[in-house]
Amino acid sequence: MPTPHTDPMHAAIPVAARTEQTASPAWQQALSAFPEALQPTIDHIRLSRGVLAHSVVTHLMATLRCDLGALMMRLLPIAQQYAVVPVSHYPVGAVAAGTDMQASGARSLYMGANFEFSSAALSSSIHAEQCAINNAWLNGQTGVAVLAISAAPCGYCRQFINELASSQDLTVLLPMRGSTVAYAYNERPFTTLLPEAFGPKDLGIDGGLMNPALGQHHIGFSDGVDQHNPPALAAAALAAAAASYAPYPTDTGHAYAGVAIQLDDATIFAGRHGENAAHNPSLSPLQSALAFMHLNKPLGLTRTVVRAALAEVPTKASQVGVTTATLSAYAPLATLAYYALKQL
Structure with a gap:
């Protein structure tokens, strides 16, 4: 299994150096809730993928003399700064704690916000809970x-969370x-937020989003692409598809993408398909x-998507339509390449 924070397949591919950006007034206001001595540590979140390693969390809990929950609540205004809400103007922040608990009670923390x-x-919106997970x-x-969430999770998010391998033991x-x-x-x-839940087992599937055993697919490019020396963008898309979560078979196979x-x-940057038993809450x-x-770019720094690549096993649940529509809205000048994959 990859070590959190370091596996290159799960992170950005740094090709160009980043320039530290001046924090916005809103960020500075959220930062001011922390003691001055801790503000540089919290401020570093802007440049560190919206992640706090468990060693840093241990230090923060000890210095603030608080438990993990109180720290997560204190971080919610920080997470909210990542919200992109041109439609609702309603920013939501979320902080997810990993399963890597230390003796101190600390866990690695991951920021998220609605987009x-x-x-x-x-329906193309990304919810804060989805973003953090x-x-x-x-x-x-x-x-x-x-x-931890700054507002109660909607029904859509409860269904999304229910797909997690750890959902039965998760605390909100x-x-x-x-x-x-x-x-x-x-x-x-x-489990009290989604009684009589519908999930993978109702479909006869042993599912579980984030379960590494369900994200090790032996797939490769169909004819027309050099398997040993593919273009960088295509290779990143393939690696993401190989680690995607798509346990629900269609008539033509699993929708790894x-x-x-x-x-x-x-x-x-690469992203994975995260399927859901209820279909609609799936993450494209x-x-x-x-x-x-x-989350990986410094807040306030504008980045333009110029190219994209979709790699998928062709099924009746293709990602072509939703990818084209969302990309056209977010980056209308970007080009999209398509790569069909096959089981190896």
């Missing part, structure tokens, strides 16, 4: 143990409205790639 697209269907998944985590933290105690929260087992996007500075590979890109 909307102008001139696109509302996707961030943990692409950074090598194999489950989410705790999820929500702000305790009206409390006089700073960063107070209500703690709920996720990945998307890679290239920015105007030549940086490449382009959504996965764009959400990961947004």
Whole structure:
């Protein structure tokens, strides 16, 4: 298994150096909730993929003299700064804790926020919970143990969370409205938020999003692409497809799919298809790639997608339509290459 934060298949491919950006007033305001001595550590989140390693979390908990839940609640305004909400103007932040608990009680933390697209269907929006879970998944985590959210999860997100391999043991933290105690929260087992849930087992499938055993697919390019020396964008899309989560077979096979996007500075980000038993809450590979890109770029720095590649096993559940539509809304001048894959 890859080590979180370091596996190149799950992270951006750094081709061009990044320039540190001046933090926005909103970010500075969110940062001011932390003691001055800790602000440089928190501020580094802008340049570190929206991730706090468990060693940093241990230090923060000890310095703030708080538990993991209180720290996660305190980080929600930081996570909200990543929100892109041109339609709703309603920013939502989420913080996901991985399953890598340390003796101190600390876990690695992953930021997430909602991401909307102008001139696109509302159904293309990426929810904050999806964004945080996707961030943990692409950074090598194999489950989410705790999820803090700035607002109660909608039904769509509850169904998405239910697909997780760790959903039956997951704890959800929500702000305790009206409390006089700073960063107070209500703690709920996720299973109480979705009673009589519909999931993989109802379809006779042993599923579980983020389960590494379900993301090791032996697939390759169909005819026309050099298997040993493919273009970089195609290779990144293939690697993402090979690690995608698509346990539900169609009449023509499993819908393994990945998307890679290239920015105007030549940086490449890849995203995976994350299927759902209820179909609609599935995460498309382009959504996965764009959400990961947004968390990986310094806030306030504009990046333009110039090229994209979709690699998929052709099935009756193709990603071509949704990828084309969403890419046209987000980056209308970007080109899209398509690569058919096959089982090896």
